[in-house]
Amino acid sequence: MKRFFKMAAVCAAVIFCCGCSVGRAGADEQGGAVVQHTDVVFGTVVQMSLYSKEKEASQQAADDVMELLRSLERDQISWRLDTSEVYRINKSAGGGQGIALSDGMKELLEQSLEISEKSKGAFDITLGPLVQLWKIDSWAAGEEAGNVALPSQAAVREALGKCGFGRLLMVQGKQEGEKLLKLPQGMQLDLGAVGKGYAQSETIKLLENHPEITGAVISLGGSVLTWGSKPDGDSWRIGITDPADTGSYVGILELSGQWCISTSGDYERYVELDGVRYHHILDPSTGYPADSGVRGVTILSKEGLSADALSTACFILGSEKGMELAEEYGAEALFILSDGEMVLSEGMEKYLTVWTDR
Ligand code: ADP
Ligand code: MG
Numbered sequence: 001m002k003r004f005f006k007m008a009a010v011c012a013a014v015i016f017c018c019g020c021s022v023g024r025a026g027a028d029e030q031g032g033a034v035v036q037h038t039d040v041v042f043g044t045v046v047q048m049s050l051y052s053k054e055k056e057a058s059q060q061a062a063d064d065v066m067e068l069l070r071s072l073e074r075d076q077i078s079w080r081l082d083t084s085e086v087y088r089i090n091k092s093a094g095g096g097q098g099i100a101l102s103d104g105m106k107e108l109l110e111q112s113l114e115i116s117e118k119s120k121g122a123f124d125i126t127l128g129p130l131v132q133l134w135k136i137d138s139w140a141a142g143e144e145a146g147n148v149a150l151p152s153q154a155a156v157r158e159a160l161g162k163c164g165f166g167r168l169l170m171v172q173g174k175q176e177g178e179k180l181l182k183l184p185q186g187m188q189l190d191l192g193a194v195g196k197g198y199a200q201s202e203t204i205k206l207l208e209n210h211p212e213i214t215g216a217v218i219s220l221g222g223s224v225l226t227w228g229s230k231p232d233g234d235s236w237r238i239g240i241t242d243p244a245d246t247g248s249y250v251g252i253l254e255l256s257g258q259w260c261i262s263t264s265g266d267y268e269r270y271v272e273l274d275g276v277r278y279h280h281i282l283d284p285s286t287g288y289p290a291d292s293g294v295r296g297v298t299i300l301s302k303e304g305l306s307a308d309a310l311s312t313a314c315f316i317l318g319s320e321k322g323m324e325l326a327e328e329y330g331a332e333a334l335f336i337l338s339d340g341e342m343v344l345s346e347g348m349e350k351y352l353t354v355w356t357d358r
Contacts, residue, residue, distance in 0.1 A: 032214065032231035037062045041069040042077070042195060044221030051215035051231055061210045065218065068206050069199055076104060077195045079128070079188075086189055090128065094185030098171060101179045108191070108198050108305065109170065109181065115309045116165040119325055123313035124284045128188025129162040136192075136280045139271045150273050156287040162186040163284065192280075193264075196223040197308020200260050204304065222268070223308060224261040240298055240334070240352070250336065251354040253300065260304040264311040265296035281315050292318035293338050300348060301331040319343045 035058035036049045048065060050058040078084040085105050092099040101109065112125045131137070133151050151159075169182035183189070191198075199220055207213055207227050215228035217236050226236040235256045239249040240263075253261065266279035266289070283290040297314045301307035306329055314322030319335040323345060326333035332347035344352065 033058050035059050035062045037066070039066055041066070042073050042199070042221065044196075046218065046220045048216065048218040050213055051228070052212045053214070054212070057210075057212040061207075061213050061216075064206060064210070065203055068202060069220070072199050072202060076102065077191055077198065079190065086191060089181060089183060090188045092181075093183040093187050096182070098169070098173075098180030098182040100173055101170075101181050104198075104202070106170075106179050108194065109168075111305050112191075112194055112309060113165055113168070115306065115313055118328060119313040119317060121165070121284055122290075122316040123193065123309055124163060124165045125189055125191055125194065126163045126165050126168060126187055127282055127284060128190040129159040129186065130156070130282055130284075130287055131190045131192065132188070133159040134278070134280075134282070136269060139269050139280065148271050148273065150278070160284070160287040162188075193312035194305055194309050196220045197260065197262055197304040197306070200225045200304025200308070202304075204258065204260075222263055223304075224259075225304065226255050226257070226259045226261075228258075229256055249355060250342065251352045253351050254353065255300075255351055258302055260301050260307040261298060262301075262304075262307040262311040263296060263298045264315040266315075267295070281312060283316050290316040292316060292322075294318055294322070294335055295338055296336040297322065298334040298348075299326060299331050300333070300351065301329065307331060 032051050032053060033055035034049055034051050035055065038045065038047045040046070046069060048062060050061050052058045052061070074081055074083050076085045079086050079090060081087060085102055089099055115123045116125070133155055135148055138148065167184050167187065171180050171182065172178070173180045200223060203218060203225055204227070207216060213228065215230050216225070217227070218225045224238050230236070235254040238253040238255065238261055240251050240253065242248045242250045264281055266281065269280040270277050279289045281290050282288065292315065294315055297311045299307045299311040299314065301310070310326055310329060310331055314326055314333060314335070317325060319337060322335060323333055323343065326345060332345045332351070334348050334352060335343040337343065342354065
């Protein structure tokens with residue numbers, strides 16, 4: 001583990017800095033064809049560059065990725081759309097019989113619950129009542145701070161009482177392999193911390209079925225997936241932004257092949273009330289925004305879902321326990337602390353060039 005200091009206090013956001021523009025297709029200098037596409041899904045911006053020998057192949061893959069992301073939002077992940085599985089699960093709370101899970105949701109829940117266990121509850125996908133109490137989604141929609149009130153301690157306690165991954169029950173259904181989820185009355189799932197990572201994992205499966213795609217970099221609301229290589233053999237360059245000065249980076253990751261990069265930071269979504277900043281990553285032990293001395297965590301992993309869940313869990317756990325958890329998953333981690341110190345796993349050090357005074 002290495003420690004660095006930067007002069008100013010810093011925090012991190014992953015910026016996909018491969019220079020994309022809307023719906024543009026063309027040939028690159030090496031004779032390959034790149035399609036660059038920008039769109040909106042999961043209420044956030046997706047930017048992608050897809051490389052292949054033929055422009056049509058890149059365009060087809062870009063269309064397929066967009067269709068996949070839209071279907072994941074519509075059919076599985078969105079808690080707002082009444083077409084989605086999460087919506088139906090949340091509706092079923094207190095129903096008693098339980099609700100049959102799709103294979104994808106079963107996998108997502110099982111992996112999430114494992115990280116909940118390993119993080120000793122710091123990560124918890126059952127924080128729906130708390131996330132709704134804090135109105136975190138309306139902050140993302142840019143609601144004026146004046147329209148948001150600080151919840152009372154009693155309301156926080158009451159919402160917390162409806163949460164707790166240990167109360168989720170997954171039981172065997174009547175058919176072979178069928179799993180039913182029983183959600184107690186009042187409990188609501190919130191997949192905000194894993195949805196984008198799950199989408200990355202599913203995108204990897206899609207790209208595996210597109211052998212004509214030689215390279216890709218896809219950013220979904222700041223979670224980045226890299227795949228294959230550029231025609232000129234150059235590495236993917238992912239900037240880790242300094243949100244104290246969002247125009248600059250704390251460093252650049254240089255990667256080749258398949259990687260998932262996920263960041264959780266206290267600057268990504270927050271509201272200021274009476275001069276105090278409240279951010280969107282909640283500590284399930286208190287019901288309030290986590291205060292672990294960390295401002296940003298970036299996880300580098302071969303796998304999407306765990307990278308996303310780990311960045312959230314590690315933010316809450318802080319650099320010491322968080323680093324241990326990342327290690328358990330074989331993931332690399334970068335912690336940026338409140339005083340500007342950066343703590344890097346050894347593997348992260350290999351890929352990240354830190355722009356700093358040491
Ligand atoms: P982002 O969604 O901004 O990339 P994260 O992946 O860290 O950031 O997810 C934060 C979101 O996860 C919150 O907006 C909320 O919906 C949910 N959440 C907040 N605290 C927790 C927690 N302790 N465990 C699991 N999910 C959480
Ligand atoms: Mg996350």
